[in-house]
Amino acid sequence: xxxxxxxxPPHTSRRADGAGPDGARRGSTLRRHAGLAVIAALxxxxxxxxxxxxxxxxxxxxxxxxxxxxxxxxxxxxNGQLSLGHGALMATGAYTVALCQNAFADAGxxxxxxxxxxxxxxxxxxxxxxxxxxxAAARLRGPYLAGVxxxxxxxxxxxxxxxxxxxxxxxxxxxxxxxPPAFLGVYFPYERWxxxxxxxxxxxxxxxxxxxxxxxxxRTFRAVRDDEVAARLAGIHVARTQVIAFVVSAAGAxxxxxLLAVLAQSVSPGAFSLTLSLFLLMAVVVGGLGSLTGAAWGxxxxxxxxxxxxxxxxxxxxxxxxxxxxxxxxxxxxxxxxLVVVMIAAPGGxxxxxxxxxxxxxxxxxxxxxx
Amino acid sequence: MxxxxxxxxxxxxxxxxxxxxDVSLRVPPGRVVGVIGPNGAGKTTLFNVVCGFVPPDEGxxxxxxxxxxxxxxxxxxxxxxxxLQGTGLFAGLTVLENVMTGATHTARAGFLAALLGLxxxxxxxxxLRRHALDVLDSLGIAxxxxxxxxxxxxxxxxxxxLARALAARPxxxxxxEPAGGLGGDDIAELAELIRGLPRxxxxxxxxxxxxxxxxxxxxxxxxxxxxxxxRVIAAGTPDEVRxxxxxxxxxxxxxxxxxxx
Numbered sequence: 001x002x003x004x005x006x007x008x009p010p011h012t013s014r015r016a017d018g019a020g021p022d023g024a025r026r027g028s029t030l031r032r033h034a035g036l037a038v039i040a041a042l043x044x045x046x047x048x049x050x051x052x053x054x055x056x057x058x059x060x061x062x063x064x065x066x067x068x069x070x071x072x073x074x075x076x077x078x079n080g081q082l083s084l085g086h087g088a089l090m091a092t093g094a095y096t097v098a099l100c101q102n103a104f105a106d107a108g109x110x111x112x113x114x115x116x117x118x119x120x121x122x123x124x125x126x127x128x129x130x131x132x133x134x135x136a137a138a139r140l141r142g143p144y145l146a147g148v149x150x151x152x153x154x155x156x157x158x159x160x161x162x163x164x165x166x167x168x169x170x171x172x173x174x175x176x177x178x179x180p181p182a183f184l185g186v187y188f189p190y191e192r193w194x195x196x197x198x199x200x201x202x203x204x205x206x207x208x209x210x211x212x213x214x215x216x217x218x219r220t221f222r223a224v225r226d227d228e229v230a231a232r233l234a235g236i237h238v239a240r241t242q243v244i245a246f247v248v249s250a251a252g253a254x255x256x257x258x259l260l261a262v263l264a265q266s267v268s269p270g271a272f273s274l275t276l277s278l279f280l281l282m283a284v285v286v287g288g289l290g291s292l293t294g295a296a297w298g299x300x301x302x303x304x305x306x307x308x309x310x311x312x313x314x315x316x317x318x319x320x321x322x323x324x325x326x327x328x329x330x331x332x333x334x335x336x337x338x339l340v341v342v343m344i345a346a347p348g349g350x351x352x353x354x355x356x357x358x359x360x361x362x363x364x365x366x367x368x369x370x371x
Numbered sequence: 372m373x374x375x376x377x378x379x380x381x382x383x384x385x386x387x388x389x390x391x392x393d394v395s396l397r398v399p400p401g402r403v404v405g406v407i408g409p410n411g412a413g414k415t416t417l418f419n420v421v422c423g424f425v426p427p428d429e430g431x432x433x434x435x436x437x438x439x440x441x442x443x444x445x446x447x448x449x450x451x452x453x454x455l456q457g458t459g460l461f462a463g464l465t466v467l468e469n470v471m472t473g474a475t476h477t478a479r480a481g482f483l484a485a486l487l488g489l490x491x492x493x494x495x496x497x498x499l500r501r502h503a504l505d506v507l508d509s510l511g512i513a514x515x516x517x518x519x520x521x522x523x524x525x526x527x528x529x530x531x532x533l534a535r536a537l538a539a540r541p542x543x544x545x546x547x548e549p550a551g552g553l554g555g556d557d558i559a560e561l562a563e564l565i566r567g568l569p570r571x572x573x574x575x576x577x578x579x580x581x582x583x584x585x586x587x588x589x590x591x592x593x594x595x596x597x598x599x600x601x602r603v604i605a606a607g608t609p610d611e612v613r614x615x616x617x618x619x620x621x622x623x624x625x626x627x628x629x630x631x632x
Contacts, residue, residue: 028488030489034488207488211486211487212486215486216478217485219471220472222463222464223472227460229424229443230460230461231472233446233453233459235444235445235448235473235539236472
């Protein structure tokens with residue numbers, strides 16, 4: 001294969017081959033990603049009219065989780081930094097949005113611009129926490145990094161309990177959210193509005209993250225992941241790159257947490273336990289590490305799995321106490337087993353499996369240049 | 372003003388071990404300088420001093436007469452690039468992306484431009500891509516641009532590593548055992564390539580070479596510095612070094628005898 005390519009004059013082979021799977025495209029990155037986001041938005045709006053309210057709510061939850069998994073997959077998949085603490089970064093965003101919304105409500109302020117401001121504040125708060133953790137993380141490798149992020153996962157929810165004057169302890173805070181705007185009509189389903197709001201925020205975040213992944217920053221993230229010494233010699237400031245990756249990732253997690261809080265209209269420490277952090281990590285691995293599409297699969301799994309186990313436990317005849325315990329732990333068990341199976345059978349995760357499938361199909365199609 | 376890289380009386384100690392002792396050498400523009408010596412002579416330490424991985428305990432470095440306090444990630448900005456032993460390629464990046472990474476310091480678009488996907492960032496990427504393809508082209512491996520490094524033969528990977536270093540448009544190229552793991556024909560081609568680097572039309576560069584492979588060193592270097600136990604025991608043209616009795620004693624003895632036999 002290489003021999004035949006080398007035989008053709010380099011300039012023509014260059015044209016024929018394109019130049020790499022990423023970024024060979026000529027058009028504008030922004031236009032392409034924004035276009036995809038608009039298509040996704042139209043599909044979601046169409047779906048929101050055809051799905052029952054509960055499904056709308058579930059879809060909104062997927063979107064919220066997707067912000068967090070997308071952030072995590074950039075950090076862990078592209079930059080090679082393991083974080084067991086992304087649940088805590090989600091909590092940071094969730095509590096910030098709660099505090100902001102409450103402050104706005106107490107001040108008697110109303111208006112459509114309040115929620116975006118609160119969400120922005122949540123992202124900024126998560127950014128700040130992410131920057132602090134990221135600076136520490138950039139000095140740590142492997143198990144030490146895992147240890148520090150684990151500590152963050154445990155400490156942040158505990159802070160919410162300790163400072164119960166502000167965060168109202170285990171009870172948590174209510175998140176007052178305004179009803180859909182009046183021009184949508186009186187009978188506009190609230191769940192549909194929730195999906196719209198969440199999807200809009202998520203798609204915006206995804207466009208930005210996708211832009212970044214396609215830019216030289218995405219390449220630098222991966223270079224640092226693969227070989228730090230070679231990266232430094234190639235002119236990359238390794239520590240700075242790692243902090244940037246952490247901060248970007250934290251921003252995603254913060255937005256995800258904030259959206260979850262807005263959806264649930266409440267926030268409590270129990271919702272952001274260590275289990276959530278582990279779930280997020282498993283979701284991005286099972287979905288396909290390092291790809292935003294993989295992060296989307298992971299987010300779907302995060303929402304679908306508890307639903308699925310609920311359906312399973314309903315089929316079994318169990319005493320209510322046992323059923324509750326099984327339902328609480330079954331998702332974790334299933335996720336764990338899935339993770340092991342995925343690692344053995346398809347290390348690329350769902351997304352890896354799909355793209356392998358797509359390649360196999362396109363290879364069978366006649367008239368393809370590439371073997 | 373003294374052009375090129377110069378090391379002045381460099382000394383490095385690791386605890387009680389003297390890795391480099393009073394080492395001075397110069398790499399003027401347009402020259403290929405080789406550093407040879409037995410294992411543990413301090414060759415790699417010397418490279419690490421020039422790259423800033425190891426700060427010297429004594430002595431100083433200058434680049435074009437200006438004092439040089441190297442930091443690894445600033446080197447390419449100063450016009451110095453280095454290849455690593457083995458290849459040190461980024462396994463998860465394509466060949467083209469590997470080479471584009473080498474020119475990271477020439478990127479102008481900032482973080483915001485990248486995040487927003489502004490045309491400025493796209494233009495930057497297109498320019499890097501063109502440049503990387505040109506470099507691959509000049510080394511005759513443009514056909515492998517899309518490949519993952521792991522799928523390529525070692526000789527090609529070695530060349531990709533060289534392309535990544537050259538993508539930085541260095542004035543001085545540091546080659547760390549470029550012939551390691553290569554066969555005879557590949558080494559002959561590599562020698563040709565290295566000899567051509569200071570004389571090529573676009574981005575010519577001086578070369579500082581650490582190498583075990585004696586034929587390669589003798590055939591490409593204008594000047595050779597011989598290290599033993601961290602000290603310079605001989606320096607000069609390949610012929611001078613070959614005839615130096617101290618070198619024969621310390622290092623080349625066996626090889627010269629073999630060649631004569």
